[in-house]
Amino acid sequence: MTLTPLSADQRDALQEITNVAMGQAGASLATTLDTFITLSIPRIIIVDVAEVANSMCELIGRNTEVTAARQSFNGYLRGEVLVIYGQDGCNDLADLMGYDDELDRAAEQELLLDVSNVLVGACLCGIAEQLRTELSFSAPSLIGEKMPVDALLRPEKLSWSHALLMEVNFRLEERNFTAHLVMLMPEEAIDRMRGVIDDFIESF
């Protein structure tokens, strides 16, 4: 299957849609944590499965150890969303959520999963609303704790050859906490995505 790249208009539209959705996700997180979140500009690329580890390193940082959660989404469009945390954030997060004591491992995991869910839920709902489609999503689960970035997605274990990747970075002001939200759609979904984006562009 030859892969047609996104046109400049499609890319621009998708970036704007993602920007709005991520803004909603950031606002949800800001409400939950009662603090200010800095959002980066969304990055959109189409990755080859062989390059996925490399692309992730470039987006997130090569020499970082991360903890990551995933949720899948389904509907007319399908894919997965990863939320990737650096190691420094957890204490800050616990602090902001009002936990007084040290968290044990299960509590820390639960916290990260809750935050992932907040971000992913808002982001997916934002995208679905704008594209006038319906998406449902699964419960979050952890796919790695304190592991190197390039170990998160192993090409030999993945069944797709190309995927659409969208990434945004959330940072808490004056805190060490950062999270990257990476949305991935496999190639069959990319064509459908192109279709809904075109519909979106047409409507203006």
Next chain:
Amino acid sequence: MTESIDTQGLPDFIVKWVDVGIFVINREMEVTLWNNFMANHSGQSAANVVGRNLFDAFPELQKNWLKKKIDSVFILKNFAFTSWEQRPYLFRFPHNRPITGGVDFMYQNCTFLPIKNERGEVEAVCVTLFDATDTGISQTMLKQAMAALEESSNRDGLTGIFNRRYLEQRLDSEFSRCKRYGGIFSLILFDLDHFKKVNDTYGHLAGDQVLCEVTRRITPMLRSTDVFGRYGGEEFTVMLAATELHGAQILAERLREAIAEAPVQFNNIDIPVTISVGLTQIRSRSEKYETLIHEADTSLYASKEGGRNRVTLTPQEWNRKSAPTELATAFSS
């Protein structure tokens, strides 16, 4: 199930009877729907629960956490989830599994769904509760099996002490630690004398018995912080944490004595066994852990050359003292 579907409507029937917990909470935290699964497992019927505040009806629930969770659905208008892996259950329901595998209560996965009105505001939250006990038990068993496997991959199959792979890992990390934060440790390397001859004369089963007996005699002589392992076919190492050379030397002599003092019994045959021992200690000039192995090996070789059944210090030590005195420190039987 004697009710007819006509009297209730299909969706109501399904919600009532499905084998999943379903209940609905309004903004005041009052229960407005309570299905049969919840009634049967909680022992509280819908008649007793509907209309009451959830936390009044079930005071054992973790109120602070659960209220925050439900509130977040009202505020953010988003689904929320809990997983048995982080939080074994919401409600302490007994389960009915014949093999509990250490599980006393039902493991649960829950989903919290926002129920919105026409204006898009969340009026109520529907909670669905799935019995995850089976998954929980098999995951726990899998984890235990994997831990056992991990452990076994660090062990020598015959003697049960650590294998070379693990020894090198520990040596490497202890070396790095001491280099970084300070601290000392010593390394003893010993080798069974004439082991090939034992195998050739008495057979390999005898050889195995000798290896096991050596392990059995040495193990109780070591501290819990010492790392004892089989480095090669007939080669063993002991890593002594927080021990300098002098202390290691004293222990090394005791180990030698423990092996030499009595033969190993195999099928009513007495097999005399002795060991040659080399040792060294980490120093500030030590560059890498492999250097230590090399030093211990060199002094082990010196023990062999010197007549076996003895302990020899590393040649570096020889240079620091005069030669005759050094020879005196190489014990011989």
Next chain:
Amino acid sequence: MPVSVLVVDDSAMARKMLIKSLPAHWEMEITQASNGVEAVEAYRAGKAEIMFLDLTMPIMDGYQVLETLRQEDMNSLVIVVSADIQPIAQQRVKSLGAIAFVKKPVTSEVIESVLKEYGFYDFDSVKR
């Protein structure tokens, strides 16, 4: 006399969406800018009686534009149009001199009501 309107956003799509939701019968001279630097240039060239300003842009972002305008006497009515809808963001832009904050995606109803509130959308002139 047409009102000069400056639309600032790094996304061409977003600019298009905003322009489409401006009042249909209004006489406007519209200029577009794709980052803060271009926005300030257009402002200095007198093309921004009203400015619709995005926050997240490369090179120079919306906050920096507001600060620059503040130092130059703020002769523009700035309406921030952003995806970043956190309450703190809204407070910040208002304290930097923006008159209003509109969240994306924009609708013509919201734009019109903001313009009316600040006396820019004159129904009478439309009826004429």
